[in-house]
Amino acid sequence: MSKLTPPLPRFLRPAPPRPGRRPAPGDNGTGPPGRRTGGKRKRGRVLRDGAAEGGTAAVGWLDERSGLSPFLRGFLFRKVPKGTDWFHTLGSATMFAFVSQAVTGVFLAMYYEPDPSRAYESASYITNEVFLGELVRGMHKWGATVMIVLVFLHMGRTFVFGAYKYPRELNWVIGVVLLILTLAMGFTGYLLPFDQRSFWATVVGVNINASGPLIGPYLAEFLRGGAEFGTTTLTRFYALHMLLIPGLIGALIGAHLYLVAKLGTTAPPWLKAEKKELSREEL
Numbered sequence: 001m002s003k004l005t006p007p008l009p010r011f012l013r014p015a016p017p018r019p020g021r022r023p024a025p026g027d028n029g030t031g032p033p034g035r036r037t038g039g040k041r042k043r044g045r046v047l048r049d050g051a052a053e054g055g056t057a058a059v060g061w062l063d064e065r066s067g068l069s070p071f072l073r074g075f076l077f078r079k080v081p082k083g084t085d086w087f088h089t090l091g092s093a094t095m096f097a098f099v100s101q102a103v104t105g106v107f108l109a110m111y112y113e114p115d116p117s118r119a120y121e122s123a124s125y126i127t128n129e130v131f132l133g134e135l136v137r138g139m140h141k142w143g144a145t146v147m148i149v150l151v152f153l154h155m156g157r158t159f160v161f162g163a164y165k166y167p168r169e170l171n172w173v174i175g176v177v178l179l180i181l182t183l184a185m186g187f188t189g190y191l192l193p194f195d196q197r198s199f200w201a202t203v204v205g206v207n208i209n210a211s212g213p214l215i216g217p218y219l220a221e222f223l224r225g226g227a228e229f230g231t232t233t234l235t236r237f238y239a240l241h242m243l244l245i246p247g248l249i250g251a252l253i254g255a256h257l258y259l260v261a262k263l264g265t266t267a268p269p270w271l272k273a274e275k276k277e278l279s280r281e282e283l
């Protein structure tokens with residue numbers, strides 16, 4: 001183990017053998033309570049210790065084969081700078097919103113049909129007939145807005161704290177791609193209910209894309225799945241919305257977090273200012 005690896009947390013360390021406990025012949029400590037083992041309390045303790053040791057053994061088994069624990073310990077028990085506060089939770093909040101979108105999206109995909117003649121009916125069916133369907137659809141719809149608000153707040157925080165500077169430029173660039181992909185999730189998801197509003201809003205959105213320089217017309221044709229809005233447009237948006245874009249977001253969040261763990265987070269700028277003032281006083 002490297003010197004920099006933080007120690008294993010107490011709940012994962014194997015319990016030391018209890019002094020003075022000599023098992024009677026044939027008593028492996030898990031037998032039924034009785035005079036010999038000291039009654040209910042002792043049996044409860046034995047079971048609890050057994051369960052804890054079982055858990056530790058399972059973690060040990062997994063660690064021996066995967067070698068994950070130094071990485072996880074470094075990631076979960078790393079030092080954070082002085083002044084770390086609620087502003088630093090915005091990235092994790094964005095990630096939580098993404099996970100919530102992925103989970104609710106899986107349940108919606110169990111009932112939604114990406115066929116122009118069935119999409120609207122299947123979405124209405126989810127709201128009106130499926131058990132908790134309205135709740136799950138509402139969570140997914142409002143969760144999209146929440147994720148977009150959070151990603152902007154998180155970006156604002158990293159900008160104000162100067163976290164885009166050396167050596168975190170690459171993480172900023174990954175963040176920009178994540179922002180674009182998050183907005184693309186909102187755009188591709190908007191068409192799926194396939195009502196009048198979502199249809200015409202998407203027509204407008206695709207036309208705006210078409211007016212972009214150089215790649216604009218190609219991008220619009222790719223999104224439509226042809227020269228005109230047709231049956232392939234909906235299936236294309238569905239595939240982008242539930243396979244390609246979330247897959248990319250998941251992979252990029254992995255890279256983003258790897259860099260956060262490797263480079264650490266940035267202290268608030270007002271702490272640095274305080275430090276400077278102090279050193280000036282000292283001079």
Ligand code: HEM
Nearest residue numbers: 088090091092094095155158163172175176178179265266
């Ligand atoms: C799906 C979207 C995103 C997720 C899930 C996400 C997640 C995170 C998490 C969990 C952290 C560590 C905790 C924190 O500092 O808040 C972080 C840090 C960071 N993120 Fe993001 N992020 C996302 C988008 C963005 C965007 C849009 C940008 C900027 C364009 C960005 C730039 C950064 C930077 C520079 C750091 C390092 C912060 C520091 O050194 O203090 N991220 N991100």
